[in-house]
Amino acid sequence: MARVDTSTSRPYHLVIFGATGFTGQFVVEEVARTVSEGPGGNLKWAVAGRSKQKLEKVLEKAAGVLSKPELRTEVDILVADVAEEDSLAAMCKQAVIVLNCVGPYRFYGEPVVKACVENGAHHIDISGEPQFLEGMQLNYSSQAAEKGVYIIGSCGFDSIPADMGVLFTRDQFKGTLTSVESFLTVGSGPDGGCIHDGTWQSAIYGFADSQNLRNLRRKFNHKPLLPVGPKLKPRGALFYSNEIQQYAIPFMGSDPSVVKRSQRFLVEEHKATPVQYGAYAGVGGLGNTIKLMFAGMMFLLLVKFSFGRNLLIKYPEFFSFGAFTKAGPTRKQMEGSSFQMAFHGVGYTEEQDPSQDKPTTKIRTLVQGPEAGYVATPIAMVQSALTILNEPAALPKKGGVYSPGAAFSKTTLVNRLNKHGIQFSVI
Numbered sequence: 001m002a003r004v005d006t007s008t009s010r011p012y013h014l015v016i017f018g019a020t021g022f023t024g025q026f027v028v029e030e031v032a033r034t035v036s037e038g039p040g041g042n043l044k045w046a047v048a049g050r051s052k053q054k055l056e057k058v059l060e061k062a063a064g065v066l067s068k069p070e071l072r073t074e075v076d077i078l079v080a081d082v083a084e085e086d087s088l089a090a091m092c093k094q095a096v097i098v099l100n101c102v103g104p105y106r107f108y109g110e111p112v113v114k115a116c117v118e119n120g121a122h123h124i125d126i127s128g129e130p131q132f133l134e135g136m137q138l139n140y141s142s143q144a145a146e147k148g149v150y151i152i153g154s155c156g157f158d159s160i161p162a163d164m165g166v167l168f169t170r171d172q173f174k175g176t177l178t179s180v181e182s183f184l185t186v187g188s189g190p191d192g193g194c195i196h197d198g199t200w201q202s203a204i205y206g207f208a209d210s211q212n213l214r215n216l217r218r219k220f221n222h223k224p225l226l227p228v229g230p231k232l233k234p235r236g237a238l239f240y241s242n243e244i245q246q247y248a249i250p251f252m253g254s255d256p257s258v259v260k261r262s263q264r265f266l267v268e269e270h271k272a273t274p275v276q277y278g279a280y281a282g283v284g285g286l287g288n289t290i291k292l293m294f295a296g297m298m299f300l301l302l303v304k305f306s307f308g309r310n311l312l313i314k315y316p317e318f319f320s321f322g323a324f325t326k327a328g329p330t331r332k333q334m335e336g337s338s339f340q341m342a343f344h345g346v347g348y349t350e351e352q353d354p355s356q357d358k359p360t361t362k363i364r365t366l367v368q369g370p371e372a373g374y375v376a377t378p379i380a381m382v383q384s385a386l387t388i389l390n391e392p393a394a395l396p397k398k399g400g401v402y403s404p405g406a407a408f409s410k411t412t413l414v415n416r417l418n419k420h421g422i423q424f425s426v427i
């Protein structure tokens, strides 16, 4: 079994790399809130990034926000730069787990994963970039297994609610669950809401490079996962969803790819029945839908050319109709925001024969929580790390590169998330 070394041989249980980023600052606050949940009730942690001064400012701010003046003096600072291999090695040698918040991951992620594997640190990221996530699986799975290191990607809003939500739905279903569709809706308060430019950039480069993702997938040489029961039909590019009473589109993020990887792992390693999955996002009424279609067409056109990409990167607010901004949401906007992901599952009762009958039994579950990008994401990331530290025996037997569902299917991560405001329920 892979060994999670929570002893004192490494100075820190967690090192937050990229703590100066928009998301990183909130991960710092979330870690500071949860120190009592570490092994033996005491989490040892440090922050890391390429500027000591900026890291000091982050700790200063967190100390003020959380009324914890000790953060200014008691949290160690490590200076590390993705471009300097030795600095990454030095950081990884000191950590049981690196919480990596440095993105876009397609540009900065691989050296950190490599350094973690080579220096025996587990790695958690919040990437929503399938090409990075699947590329790491292709290139580092066997090395990570040899070293007993867990590299667990997409542990933020992308894609913990979707991936763990499908597993929760399966576990609550009385019988054999064979397909699930999820419908995401996000809410904001009177101040509105938006997403920080870091995610916008990750999306731009991801869409621009979708051909390489197709090429990468061929290299896995996977046999198709044969569905049990009828094949789940994809909905249209735009449709009215009776499930959420609004127009909806296919969800463009990493959820379908992550859920598929988890399902493949569970079928291959645990002989589970595969659950087919379709992910959709609500876009609201007709007015919003027209606005979104216009923005989407402009995005898809511009993202193909370097001139267009430069324009998109320079003016995120203009091209996304205010959905993405360079400043990111204010704390007030974040307080007023929330997400809901409704899961509609279908399957067979224990008495039915999947080779003869139609699946007639249904289940509805819900994963709901606070603002997705900078409240729910830090909670999901930190609880994933605490699960590694506190439940090593429930992780897959070997180290490797895993999706959340593959890594955490036998752990109590869902209960931990429930206690921290990301709630899973049957409705």
Ligand SMILES: NC(=O)c1ccc[n+]([C@@H]2O[C@H](COP(=O)([O-])OP(=O)(O)OC[C@H]3O[C@@H](n4cnc5c(N)ncnc54)[C@H](OP(=O)(O)O)[C@@H]3O)[C@@H](O)[C@H]2O)c1
Pocket: 017, 018, 019, 020, 021, 022, 023, 024, 049, 050, 051, 054, 080, 081, 082, 083, 101, 102, 103, 104, 105, 108, 126, 127, 128, 154, 155, 156, 157, 158, 159, 196, 197, 198, 199, 200, 202, 372, 373, 374, 377
């Ligand atoms: N899964 C989700 O739902 C979710 C939610 C939020 C964010 N994210 C992802 O998280 C990533 C970060 O997003 P963000 O909005 O926080 O971006 P950001 O504010 O631009 O932060 C980027 C971070 O990377 C650091 N960095 C850049 N180059 C570096 C280098 N060479 N060496 C070391 N550190 C370096 C930056 O450090 P400096 O301060 O020194 O520049 C900063 O700390 C993105 O990929 C985004 O998509 C995912």
